[in-house]
Amino acid sequence: MTHDQAVRLALTGSGLMPAEVKQHIEHCGRCRREIDDLRALGAEMAGASPVLSRDAEWETKLIAKTVAAATKPGARTSRSLPWRAAAAVFILAAGLTGSLSVLRLESPGRSIQANLSIKEQQSVSRGLGTLAYGTTEDSTVALLNLTESSVGGQVEKQSAEDLEDYLGPVDTGGWNG
Amino acid sequence: MAEAKDPWLDDIKAKRQDALEAFVRAHTAPLVRYLAGMVRNRADAEELAQETFLRFATSLDSFRGDCSTRSFLFRIGHNLALNHLASATVQREILTGEVPEGRNPGRSPDSDTLEEERNIRLRRVLKTLPTQQRSVVILRTWLDLSFREIAEVLSLAEGTVKAHYFFGLRNLRKTLEVSCDA
Numbered sequence: 366m367t368h369d370q371a372v373r374l375a376l377t378g379s380g381l382m383p384a385e386v387k388q389h390i391e392h393c394g395r396c397r398r399e400i401d402d403l404r405a406l407g408a409e410m411a412g413a414s415p416v417l418s419r420d421a422e423w424e425t426k427l428i429a430k431t432v433a434a435a436t437k438p439g440a441r442t443s444r445s446l447p448w449r450a451a452a453a454v455f456i457l458a459a460g461l462t463g464s465l466s467v468l469r470l471e472s473p474g475r476s477i478q479a480n481l482s483i484k485e486q487q488s489v490s491r492g493l494g495t496l497a498y499g500t501t502e503d504s505t506v507a508l509l510n511l512t513e514s515s516v517g518g519q520v521e522k523q524s525a526e527d528l529e530d531y532l533g534p535v536d537t538g539g540w541n542g
Numbered sequence: 543m544a545e546a547k548d549p550w551l552d553d554i555k556a557k558r559q560d561a562l563e564a565f566v567r568a569h570t571a572p573l574v575r576y577l578a579g580m581v582r583n584r585a586d587a588e589e590l591a592q593e594t595f596l597r598f599a600t601s602l603d604s605f606r607g608d609c610s611t612r613s614f615l616f617r618i619g620h621n622l623a624l625n626h627l628a629s630a631t632v633q634r635e636i637l638t639g640e641v642p643e644g645r646n647p648g649r650s651p652d653s654d655t656l657e658e659e660r661n662i663r664l665r666r667v668l669k670t671l672p673t674q675q676r677s678v679v680i681l682r683t684w685l686d687l688s689f690r691e692i693a694e695v696l697s698l699a700e701g702t703v704k705a706h707y708f709f710g711l712r713n714l715r716k717t718l719e720v721s722c723d724a
Contacts, residue, residue, distance in 0.1 A: 369708075372708065373704065373705065373708040376707070376708055376711070377689060377704035377707055377708060402715060403708070403711045403712065403715065406711050406714060406715055406718075407682070407683055407711055408683075409660075409664060410664055410668070410679060410683040410684075410711075410714070411683040411684065411686075412657075412661065413660070413661035413664040413665055413668075414575060414579075414683070414684035415575060415578060415579075415661075415665065416575075417571065417574060417575060417578065417584060419570075419571060423588065424566075424567070424570055427566060427570060427591070427592055427595060428562075428563050428566045428567065430592070430595070430596060431562060431566050431595040431596065431598070431599045432559055432562045432563060432566075432599070434595075434596050434599035434600050435557050435562055435599035435600070435602055436557050436559070436562075
């Protein structure tokens with residue numbers, strides 16, 4: 366039990382102090398002095414409260430405004446809650462619809478299909494369908510078909526020799542001597 | 543110990559006009575006094591009190607009654623006072639303190655003057671306290687609120703409020719001692 370704890374408990378407690386605190390205060394003159402000082406200061410501060418003269422006219426206006434604000438129909442009431450809920454649902458629905466249309470416009474399948482011939486588009490659709498509903502093996506094959514049909518027409522096929530020329534000699538980095 | 547039932551709650555929630563009028567009448571002076579202690583300016587305090595009552599009136603439907611109506615009112619006022627202190631260029635006007643109503647007529651003018659000087663000094667020292675300590679000391683000593691009610695107003699734990707009160711009074715005493723020595 367420190368002095369601070371004892372003084373704080375004595376000053377702010379409801380009178381039912383633990384025996385330990387009582388015992389400490391009984392034997393500690395410093396704590397007793399501080400408790401008396403702070404209690405006296407609290408009482409003095411209570412007396413220092415400014416008593417402001419009342420302005421009857423202002424008070425009457427204030428009462429009228431408060432009553433009007435509490436009882437006017439436009440005030441926030443529980444009756445406006447269903448409308449707020451409806452508005453929230455509408456905003457949410459509009460937001461979802463907007464997001465979905467943006468996603469559909471920007472979906473990869475759509476952007477690929479836009480640049481392809483009818484035959485290629487059919488192939489892409491089949492591939493996407495298999496990707497969505499088929500087995501893992503079907504999906505792999507479909508993905509390969511899809512890549513070939515969407516990229517194949519745009520990239521020139523290169524032979525193995527061309528690729529080797531392009532890549533140059535393989536540098537093993539001295540790993541094997 | 544069971545808490546006394548809030549006498550205002552049901553009538554105020556039902557927005558009974560006579561109850562609202564009586565509530566405003568009963569709490570205007572304490573609220574203005576608290577706000578004046580916080581913002582140190584009577585005109586601002588009255589403006590804030592008006593705003594407090596209007597917000598109180600329009601928030602009655604959302605008030606669940608989880609604290610007393612008085613605590614709810616003072617919480618709104620306290621938050622407005624904090625906003626005011628944070629946003630406005632706070633005027634350093636010291637409350638001069640008008641002559642209290644119903645002063646003991648048996649006292650001599652000299653003793654009144656001395657007492658008033660002392661009160662002004664106390665209020666001046668009060669404004670040097672940190673905001674939380676100042677709020678607690680004002681609510682406790684000027685308005686006689688319980689620590690529990692103060693905790694509701696300031697949205698703090700009761701133990702924290704008690705600590706603020708203790709340190710607030712101790713800081714006041716220190717500052718008064720220094721100003722006496724100077």
